Amino acid sequence: MTTETDTNGEAPGKVSSREGALGCADEGRWAIVLLVDDQAMVAEGIRRMLADEPDIEFHYCSDPKQAVREAVAVKATVILQDLVMPDIDGMTLVRFYRNNPTTRDIPIIVLSSKDDPTIKSDAFANGATDYLVKLPEKIELLARIRAHAKSYLALKERDTAFRAMKKMQGQLSAINNELAHSNRELKRLSSMDGLTGLANRRQFDETLEQEWQRAIRSELPLSLLFADIDYFKRYNDSYGHQAGDDCLKKVADSLQKTVHRPADLVSRYGGEEFVMILPDTISEGALTIAEKMLKNIADLKVPHKNSDSADHVTLSIGVATLYPEESSGTDELIKTADKMLYKAKENGRNCIEVAHPRTAPIKSACP
Numbered sequence: 530m531t532t533e534t535d536t537n538g539e540a541p542g543k544v545s546s547r548e549g550a551l552g553c554a555d556e557g558r559w560a561i562v563l564l565v566d567d568q569a570m571v572a573e574g575i576r577r578m579l580a581d582e583p584d585i586e587f588h589y590c591s592d593p594k595q596a597v598r599e600a601v602a603v604k605a606t607v608i609l610q611d612l613v614m615p616d617i618d619g620m621t622l623v624r625f626y627r628n629n630p631t632t633r634d635i636p637i638i639v640l641s642s643k644d645d646p647t648i649k650s651d652a653f654a655n656g657a658t659d660y661l662v663k664l665p666e667k668i669e670l671l672a673r674i675r676a677h678a679k680s681y682l683a684l685k686e687r688d689t690a691f692r693a694m695k696k697m698q699g700q701l702s703a704i705n706n707e708l709a710h711s712n713r714e715l716k717r718l719s720s721m722d723g724l725t726g727l728a729n730r731r732q733f734d735e736t737l738e739q740e741w742q743r744a745i746r747s748e749l750p751l752s753l754l755f756a757d758i759d760y761f762k763r764y765n766d767s768y769g770h771q772a773g774d775d776c777l778k779k780v781a782d783s784l785q786k787t788v789h790r791p792a793d794l795v796s797r798y799g800g801e802e803f804v805m806i807l808p809d810t811i812s813e814g815a816l817t818i819a820e821k822m823l824k825n826i827a828d829l830k831v832p833h834k835n836s837d838s839a840d841h842v843t844l845s846i847g848v849a850t851l852y853p854e855e856s857s858g859t860d861e862l863i864k865t866a867d868k869m870l871y872k873a874k875e876n877g878r879n880c881i882e883v884a885h886p887r888t889a890p891i892k893s894a895c896p
C-alpha cells in the first residue's frame with residue numbers, strides 16, 4: 530500500500546476537519562478515497578487524477594485481503610474497487626464491506642474493465658453504489674467521488690444526530706420516571722396524616738366526593754362513621770401530649786385494622802376525631818363495623834384514669850347511611866354522622882348512635 534501525503538505534509542488519515550467539512554473543499558481533505566486494485570498502473574493513473582485536488586485524500590491498497598481493514602484504518606468515505614483481482618474477486622469484497630458494521634455504508638464505486646450490463650447488474654446486486662469503466666475521465670471520477678463522499682458524510686452526521694437524540698430521549702425518560710416517582714411520593718405524603726399515617730382530611734374530602742358520585746351511578750348506599758376519643762383533653766392533661774400522640778396512633782392503628790375492604794377509607798378528621806367511609810354499606814353493616822371498632826379500642830386497654838366512661842380509652846361513634854342522589858351533596862351525610870356522634874356523646878359516650886336512612890330503597894350490600 531502507498532499513501533499520498535497532502536500539500537502541507539500532513540499525515541494521511543489525520544484530517545481533523547473532514548467531518549464538518551461537508552461541501553467545503555477549502556476546509557480540508559474531507560473526501561477520503563481508498564483504491565483497491567492489483568494493478569499498480571491503474572493506481573498511478575488514479576493517483577495522478579486526484580493529486581491536485583485539495584479536498585481529496587488518496588489511499589491505495591493492492592492486496593484484496595487487506596482491503597476491509599484498510600478501509601477502516603483510513604476512514605474511507607469512498608472506496609474505488611477493482612473487480613478482477615487475485616485470491617478474492619471484487620464482487621466478494623463488495624459483500625465483505627457490506628457485511629462489516631464499520632464499512633457497510635461506505636459508498637463503493639466499482640471499477641470494471643468492461644461496460645457490461647450483466648456485470649453492472651451483478652455489482653449493484655452485491656451492494657455497489659456506482660460503476661465506472663477503467664480508466665474513467667478525470668472530471669467524471671472527481672464528480673462521482675465528491676457526490677458519494679458528501680452523501681456518506683451527510684448520512685454519518687444524521688446517524689450521529691440520531692444517536693445523540695436517542696441518548697437524550699433515554700435521559701429524558703429516566704428524568705420523567707424519577708419525576709413520576711417523586712410526584713407519587715409527594716401525592717402520598719400530601720394525602721397522609723403525619724402523626725397517624727392514616728389518610729388526612731384532604732384525602733377524606735376527595736375520596737368522599739368520588740365515592741358519592743360512584744354511589745349515585747351504581748345506586749348503592751354509602752355509610753359514614755364519625756368517631757371521637759372520649760375525654761381526650763383530660764387524657765392529655767393527665768398523661769401529657771406525648772402520651773396523647775401515642776394514644777392517637779394506637780387508636781388509628783386499631784381503626785385501620787377493623788376495616789378490610791380496599792375501598793373502605795379510615796382517615797383522621799382532625800384532633801382526636803376520625804372518620805370512616807364505607808362504600809356499598811347499608812346501615813346495619815356500618816353498625817357492625819362501629820361495634821367492632823368500639824370492641825377493638827376497648828381491647829387495647831389503654832389506661833385513662835380520668836375518663837367517666839371507663840378506666841381505659843373509649844370511643845363514641847356516629848353512623849349515617851345514605852343512598853346518594855344527584856340533587857344532594859356530601860354535606861348531608863357528614864352533618865348527619867356528626868349529629869349522631871354528638872348524640873352518642875350526650876348519651877354517655879363509649880357508645881354508637883345510628884341515623885335512620887331517609888326513604889332508602891332496600892338493597893343488599895352484598896349482591
Ligand SMILES: [Mg+2]
Nearest residue numbers: 567611613614
Ligand atoms: Mg485487477
